[in-house]
Amino acid sequence: MGRAFAYVILGGGVAAGYAALEFVRRRSDGAAGELCIISDETVAPYERPALSKGYLSPEGGARLPAFHTCAGANDQLLTNNWYREHGIELILGTKVISVDVRRKTLFTSAGETISYATLIVATGARALKLEEIGGNGSDAENVCYLRNLEDADKLIRVMRSCPGGDAVVIGGGYIGMECAAALVANNIKVTIVFPGKHCMENLFTPKIAEFYENYYASKGVTFIKGTVVSSLAISSGKVTTAILRDGRRLPADMVVVGIGARANTALFEGQLVMEKGGIKVSGQMRTSDASVYAVGDVAAFPVKLLGAEVRRLEHVDCARRTARHAVAAALDSSGATGDIDYLPFFYSRVFALSWKFYGDNTGKAVHFGDLDFSASSSSKPKFGALWVSAGRIAGAFLEGGSPEEYEAIAHAVRRGTAVPDVAVLARQGLAFIVQEGQSGAARSRSGGLCGCGNTPSYAWHATVGVAAAVSIAAFAYWYGWKAPYLAKRDF
Template identity: 60%
Template sequence: MGRSFDYVILGGGVAAGYAALEFSKKGVSHGELCIISDEPVAPYERPTLSKAFLLPEAPARLPGFHTCVGANEERLTPKWYKDHGIELILGTRVKSADVRSKTLSTVTGETITYKYLIVATGARALKLEEIGINGSNAENVFYLRDLADATKLVNTMRTCNGGNAIVIGGGYIGMECAASLVINKINVSMVFPDSYCMGRLFTPKIASYYEDVYKSKGVNFIKGTALTSFAFDSEGKVSGANLKDGRYLPVDMVVVGIGACPNTNLFENQLTFENGGVKVNSRLQSSNTSVYAVGDIASFPVKLFGDTRRLEHVDAARKSAKHAVSAIMEPNNTSEFDYLPFFYSRVFSLSWQFYGDNAGEVVHFGDFSGTRFGAYWVNNDRVVGCFLEGGDKEDYEDIAKVIRVKPTVADLGELERRGVEFAAGVGRKPAVVAAVYGGGWYASFGIVVAASVAVFAYWYASRGA
């Protein structure tokens, strides 16, 4: 038993939905495209699960957050896929893939063949057992990666008012879940081995600000230690947590956010890998010309910084998916994927955005006693990254533009003094002026000389006429 499609998207997350929308815009015919997903629902905006889905008042629910509402585009409900002739093969796991024969085999025994495959399998949550701790199967231990996880967590949160929750991990999932738990009137302790939260992105000063906000909401930070084991009650539920520093915490529920692992096992020994993901070129094309990889699993060239990276974030998933479809459908009209690394989060009344690379020397700016502050990262005398809390739409557009320009900065004090205004000064300049601003003395001199020559040539030609 088998079916054949011109285009197959493997995976049913954010990237799959955005790829489907792009296929429809490019004129894919009915019956040419299918999506295979082990989830039982059509693709949705996964970041919603750790944000609005967990809130006690007016929580997000499907069909409200199907893709592609996160980018202010069409909402792709199951009816949308049917109307556009796109086959949804849901609740189905692919057990093997053969890129040479262009076939996928499902656990139900079906074989699906393709001409082009977009791998959008995303990542899975790392389990406690992978770091030597048992307890993941207890009914009051939670991970947050899919709709089933989020639904299970919400159902328990509703019955845990006034109870004790511990969050294992101080990264994205840990911070966003801790905020939602405390909003649901649950006592929260965050446990992680680092000296401050969000260590992969935040500086100690930035982290201190957010930790103070969380503490004011009732969150207890237990840093510099780690979970070693659980205690269980007679029903097999976790009743307590033993920490490496000897402390014991009574527990009603546990949320685990210790990282993620890309779902690439189907393609091991078949495709080239790098940075833990499938290595692709600037068209998102893998070492097999019929296979493209997008989203969390894709290790792609970041033109701005001249290296290859794998980025686990919704923005990269959306944009890489759209680009891969363009590269397949319009190969002669698609330029290389030129992505600006971007991350964001919203918790409580706070909202931050980050663009670029957090490498080099850090320069903080703004009012850390208020709600509008940030930091620049300067590497080899160039501004390569910027973090901003509390900005408006124009501010965020400015910091994105300034990182694109990567201006040379001789005086770091200028960044500290001017803050966002520095980005506005670069980002809102005309192209030539921005290039001068960003190219250093030699580049500036060259552009000025070129401009002067052009003006003289125009004057001389006019005079001769």
Template identity: 50%
Template sequence: MASSFNFVIGSAKFIFAPIERCLNCKRNFDENMKVLQKLLKELNTVKEVIELRLSAEIHGGTMQTEEVKNWLDDVQRIKTEIEIIECKAKEKKFLSRVFLGKMVEEKVVELKAFLRKGKAFLGMVKSFKYIIVGGGVAAGYAAREFDRQGLKPGQLAIISKEAVAPYERPTLSKGYLNPNPKAAARLPEFHVCVGSGGDRLLPDWYKEKGIQLILGTEIVKVNLALKTLVEGADAKNMFYLRELEDADKLVESIKMKKYGKAVIIGGGYIGLEVAAAMSINDFDVTMVYPDPWCMPRLFTPTMAAFYESYYENKGIKIIKGTVSVGFNANANGEVKGVKLKDGRVLEADIVVVGVGARPLTALFKGQLEEDKGGIKTDGFFKTSMPGVYAVGDVATFPIKLYNEMRRVEHVDHARKSAKHAVKAIKANETGKELEEYDYLPYFYSRTFELSWQFYGDNVGETLFFRDDNPLSPKPKFGSYWIKDGKIVGAFLEGGTPEENKAIAKVSRLNPPLENLDQLKKEGLSFASKF
């Protein structure tokens, strides 16, 4: 009886032992699949970082690209194999999952090896503590401030689409188009930071400071979470004046088309400045813009009337209230005419389109919070993502003076916001206190013998003062903007440095007014009292 019982027990062990092993394999399979999926997710992240950094070419040349390419191919292979395993596992067949167990264990080991190798590749890629995307005015001023804040060599890189170190961009529509070769502005003359009275930062300065200039590189994709970047209907003689290369091409065309006809599309900053420059270069100039007067974002009708009359006295024709709808070109692809919406066709040897530009925020869509067409920041230019700052015209920031968020398109703000952002970065690292950015909006322009400055806010009622006769040898006039009984902004044409400082001060102080007639009578002298 006992022997029979032992036989039964032994038989049961013989029968159930494989079943138990199968059950253990099944449990191990489920656990290993979870591990496999976790490793695969991590591997995909490493793969994406390597691909992004390779595309951006932000490395010191030490990465063996052929080996990396083979690694990327192998990663794609193993991903396909894992997808097959996952499909079979979803069939929910017990034995199928059991037999896959060994394969999953092997893939776990393989994935771990691939991860180690991928992370080793990342170690070969040179990275930077700070990266400035864009090589405009703000980039140069930020670099100078980083240096002042104790930047160490190798910590900072500037990535720019242009092939030259940062320069003072306003020069392109002013001195760069001067017809006198001896007086025309050329690099290295206007590298930053000469625009604010500082030293000129030549390319060698960046090299001496250990700042890497990655030039001629357009960023076409950004992954802020991974902190990685990817590089990325015109006719001849048609120009958009946004970069040095544009200005160089325009200068060459001016030489080739001497005494020709130029059509300037747009009546804003660029339009007015380029129209003046083309007139000085002996071109027959026509300006076209859809607005009822030039510079409508700032000028009042009275102010605009002066400048339009002044330009017309210089021989510049102005067509308002219509837009260009197309262009005529010859067999060589050179623009020969501009078609207007009202049916007219203007002869043209050169066309300059100066209709403004949108801030380049598309790279960061869905990654950073936006507001009013720009990237939203706080008073230190911090964005919604830690460690990422936005400065210049892409930033929508709080203006303390008016208690509202704004985006400012001007070189003065580009310089000052870059400087403040760097101070904020270093203050955050050292735990020091820093006041929020307290900016007074400021704009200026110089054309022909004219030169104006504006400070503050152009809202509310306006009060025009002084001489506005366009035939005056040195016209001087201005305007105050008054809101809620206070001066909030001031404009002055032809002012001295002291007078310009006076209108800046009165625009910041916002003094209350008791008598508008008295203000009109005093004009500029009212600001000088402050």
């Protein structure tokens, strides 16, 4: 049996929901039976950042349908009824086992064929498993990953089965740090193990990392750095001990693994051009086949801010914005849609802390604020770093900023604010950026150019997401990190 649609979105993650909303907004008649979404999950697209935040809280805050897309952007809540009302077919709980790009046909595990005129690939990424880096134990009852709702439900069950127990978190990146905070909130004792010199090694400077490691330590978290978990001892289907490469043995009532992700490209290998571990696309998110677009975690696209360097950015805000841009380009018969112009952005909120990062952490890092943590430190610390490359601001990190300050550092990175004297920047820190931002705004009002005025609203800078380009090889060895997420929300 076969069905045909003008447009098919393959994947049911964040990007799928935002693509559907953009499609409806650009078509006066809605989807009118032209669009379908195929997902192997059994629920409509949802905001995945909720899974490492409110969903894991001991109070059980965030639950569906509250965080279906597009809740994270304070937009419409796209429940099953919304898709039905707009003529969009949701094909859930369905696995696509092969795709024939030349014939424009998808084949499902149920034996169904689905043909398309235009395909949007939103297959996302999957968690890298221990076995892929020489480990073991992924199938144990108390070993957890975190990529989807099913993973989060398992994590909750395991946490509840060992109150006050010992957890070993493998990986000192984003998922490891986020999950560690959730475990502490659930009264679990946490040890984080990773081979790097400090946590979040792909983003944090040593000084910034030291602050967060000390803060986590004040919450009872133990860090073991410079080694890896070489194996897991398993008894009766459960891990009992994590054995380190240096011979140490850690008691483990549960294990959480956050060692990176791998883009889901298998269906298109040999059919579409690949790059950076994902599907290579143009600035309009179009692949090497004109009828196929790729968005979100699976897409490797040129980042204008970085000189059109191709990057694959795994984070929720990029998924939203690339999805919208792909739909705009796919529906634009005139070809007037320009290339996406995206400002990479990271965000996290754990315990009482909240930080944002914009741009690229290349060049000289200039720190500001009080990075010395102690038990008597302010409960609302404010500090950060500015990266200067070729005499301009290339990246900016800020903990504890106000909305205006975050806006200022975003504009500084977008503009590439000039830094004539690094010593002045070091003395003034955040004040330098705020003052330059005010001067730039004044120039803009008087007719000057700030470099961001003509950018589409969905493409200029992220205010609720996380961005990064990280190689799979680095993930596999350095227990990398991944970034989701949204300010002032649990999703």
